Amino acid sequence: MPELPEVETVRLGLIGVLVGKRIVRAVARRPDLRVALPPDFAQRLEGRRIEALERRATYLLVKLDDGWIWVIHLGMSGRMTTGRVGTLPPLDRHDHVVIVTQEDIEVRFRDPRRFGLMTLVRGEDIDHHRLLAGLGPEPLTPDFNGAMLAAALKGRRTSIKAALLDQRIVAGLGNIYVCESLFRAGISPKRPAGRVQGERAVALVKAIKAVLKKAIAAGGSSLRDHRQPSGELGYFQHSFTVYDREGKPCQGCLCDLAETGGIRRIVQGGRSTFYCPRRQR
DNA sequence: ACGAGAACCTGTTTGC
């Protein structure tokens, strides 16, 4: 269930396995993902050398030596595992795509819920492709700043929680990091998006960047720790401040747990939101 | 155009 930091961790883990390597075998075991695999998908990967592995929002962009880009989205339950051929566990029924490099390293894409996708896009078309065209700014780049976020939120009547989940406003945030960022910025998830302006927007941008950087750093360190064969990439021990901590004490709120009830859980747009009603306004 | 809600799919956790 990957948001930007998890996808970035997967990317960093896959760079060493894939970049500069040639794909000698590719198998599409189950083509009906969220977006169906092209009929000749596996055939078109075979023989290709991988030149670079980039990321846009939560899409992995694998640049191939024929000018095409292998686009990967992990959806909600997508995972990548790698290991030397013959050392991995038996294939699971949800291992939908398997590739092998010239060095005998296998990379598997497993996605039980099939909300993920893979496809091939011409390099020069990538920015206009329907999957990527509408995406907002990358949150970790300098052009994502308070003024820009304030402008994007202006006039919006929906909650700031829903607005931050909207990939057109800012790309790559999901439920967890939206909750964490709002907590860090001291902003209530119920606040109308249009009323996050000025200093509040600046604080929110700072919080988003800090939360994402911290999570990526945590993923990076776990990557070094778990670089064993047949490693599963991108899933590490998180320590959240509010997410999934309903009823637990709020860090930094020196209030009586019995009195306040601690972290609260509400449902917005059908999804759980966790926040501290005292610190977030 | 905007916002709310449903839908997609399967595995795991929770509650009676």
Add this chain to the structure above:
DNA sequence: TGCAAACAGGTTCTCG
């Protein structure tokens, strides 16, 4: 213990 309902970190479609 067993079964059904609720829930899960994403995205996209429809409808009002």
